Amino acid sequence: QHLLDFMSQPGPQMAAADLQAPSSERSTFAEGLGNARLEWLLLQRELETRIRDVEHIHHACAEREAHLQRLHGWMEEQRKQLHEWK
Structure with a gap:
């Protein structure tokens, strides 16, 4: 975060010695x-896009995992009922 803050700051003010440097060098x-x-x-824009993409993938995986857990629970209940009927 510190690097982001530093890179987002306006450029440094010209010092007196810098003003004496040749114009082409300053340019x-x-x-x-x-x-x-x-x-x-x-680069910041690209990183933000990739982070957003990964967050969407993470959300989709979390939903899929929750669905699989529910399905697993349902299958266990069905298995218990089958054993009770035997």
Whole structure:
């Protein structure tokens, strides 16, 4: 979570020494930072999508498991009744 917070913050403020750097160097740095942030946002979106997909799968598996447990209980009851009739 700390990394998410850090990456979501606005860029650092320019220090006096940075202002003296050549304009092309600052532009290159800004472009690189912008590209890194864009990649980070795309990665976040992809992770959120995958997490949502896994949550849906987990929910479906939990429902299936509950159904199987009910079915198992019903089968046990049927087995007991068969043994009582014998």
